[in-house]
Amino acid sequence: VDIIKRLSAKEPARTSGGFSVRTYRDNSNDVAEVCAHLKEGHVIALPTETVYGLAGDASKPETCQQIFKIKGRPLIDPLIVHIADLSQIELLAEWNPLAQRLADHFWPGALTLILKKKPRVPDIVTAGLNTVAIRMPAHPLMQKVLRTSGLCLAAPSANPFGYVSPTSAQHVIDSLGDRIIGVLDGGECQIGIESTIIDVSDGQTLRLLRPGGITRERIEQATGVTVVQPLPSQCKAQNEPITAPGMLARHYSPHTPLSLFAYRNTPTFNAESTEQAVLWFQRPSNAQRIPTVEHFWLTEDGNLAEAAHNIFNLLRRLDQGAFSHVFVEKAPDAGLGLAINDRLRRAAERANPS
Ligand code: TXA
Numbered sequence: 001v002d003i004i005k006r007l008s009a010k011e012p013a014r015t016s017g018g019f020s021v022r023t024y025r026d027n028s029n030d031v032a033e034v035c036a037h038l039k040e041g042h043v044i045a046l047p048t049e050t051v052y053g054l055a056g057d058a059s060k061p062e063t064c065q066q067i068f069k070i071k072g073r074p075l076i077d078p079l080i081v082h083i084a085d086l087s088q089i090e091l092l093a094e095w096n097p098l099a100q101r102l103a104d105h106f107w108p109g110a111l112t113l114i115l116k117k118k119p120r121v122p123d124i125v126t127a128g129l130n131t132v133a134i135r136m137p138a139h140p141l142m143q144k145v146l147r148t149s150g151l152c153l154a155a156p157s158a159n160p161f162g163y164v165s166p167t168s169a170q171h172v173i174d175s176l177g178d179r180i181i182g183v184l185d186g187g188e189c190q191i192g193i194e195s196t197i198i199d200v201s202d203g204q205t206l207r208l209l210r211p212g213g214i215t216r217e218r219i220e221q222a223t224g225v226t227v228v229q230p231l232p233s234q235c236k237a238q239n240e241p242i243t244a245p246g247m248l249a250r251h252y253s254p255h256t257p258l259s260l261f262a263y264r265n266t267p268t269f270n271a272e273s274t275e276q277a278v279l280w281f282q283r284p285s286n287a288q289r290i291p292t293v294e295h296f297w298l299t300e301d302g303n304l305a306e307a308a309h310n311i312f313n314l315l316r317r318l319d320q321g322a323f324s325h326v327f328v329e330k331a332p333d334a335g336l337g338l339a340i341n342d343r344l345r346r347a348a349e350r351a352n353p354s
């Protein structure tokens with residue numbers, strides 16, 4: 001299978017439903033129009049360097065409600081607020097020196113900070129928590145929209161709740177095209193995996209709530225503070241109340257059943273089935289490429305950033321391949337591999353069959 005050909009194939013947009021989605025581009029007219037829509041309280045999908053976000057004015061509760069509705073997301077799962085400038089923090093959260101150190105190193109970029117919230121942040125944004133998630137994204141087009149509109153934008157990933165996150169405008173159109181009025185096309189997301197979420201709300205400890213585009217190692221190096229990871233017991237099943245938000249076991253899930261196998265191992269295929277595929281971490285050798293199954297891979301030569309960049313695109317492609325089962329090799333468990341394996345584990349988790 002020619003992976004490049006598969007990656008560049010385009011499907012037609014879905015046109016059913018009430019909306020026909022308009023694609024906006026990187027020019028001043030389109031950016032002005034997108035900003036006008038956002039200021040009126042509309043929801044538009046916007047590019048970031050991690051994944052596309054489903055964005056709306058964070059100060060408007062009705063707009064935020066609309067975001068939850070479009071995504072089909074439960075109201076107990078809070079949103080990230082995106083800013084262009086540190087001066088906006090003052091309105092939103094209690095800042096502290098450790099947060100400042102993280103911002104100095106990693107903003108703009110793929111790091112979300114959990115901070116104590118200020119009262120003017122609507123409760124719907126934070127799902128009633130006393131903390132708020134804040135990120136300053138690096139994507140130039142997202143920054144242009146944030147600066148031109150002057151808004152703080154609440155934005156979860158622009159996918160239906162529980163499905164694979166979008167890393168291109170086409171992904172957004174494929175799964176939300178009949179539910180939104182517009183998507184701003186900023187090309188393929190460079191990082192391709194969501195931001196790392198760190199709770200720094202007490203100003204002393206760094207709690208990793210979600211591994212992501214910025215590795216734990218880099219955060220420890222920049223701050224000299226050890227990053228603590230919450231216990232797996234805090235990862236709740238989908239229908240239980242969330243005590244540690246962002247920790248739903250099943251997430252990012254394609255419809256095709258996936259099973260994971262260890263890095264550099266070989267899966268056990270079902271001899272009866274002819275519709276199996278393997279998603280290798282790295283391009284498989286000829287010996288590994290047994291002919292009765294289809295082969296895909298995240299990276300040519302084991303580069304973790306390349307693997308992160310490709311993962312969501314490949315999970316979506318695999319879903320279109322009508323495979324009965326896909327075997328997925330885990331990434332090495334270090335650096336960005338932790339975020340990749342986190343997404344793979346959640347993608348493979350099936351909803352409780354009872
Ligand atoms: O890279 C990203 O972070 C992307 C882009 C669009 O910025 N956004 C993103 O948003 O991934 P979302 O909503 O799909 O995931 C954000 C996670 C959620 O799982 C939510 O539970 C968690 O952040 N979160 C938000 N506010 C929180 C809070 N106050 N405390 C703990 N977790 C929070």
Ligand code: MG
Nearest residue numbers: 156157158165
């Ligand atoms: Mg998401």
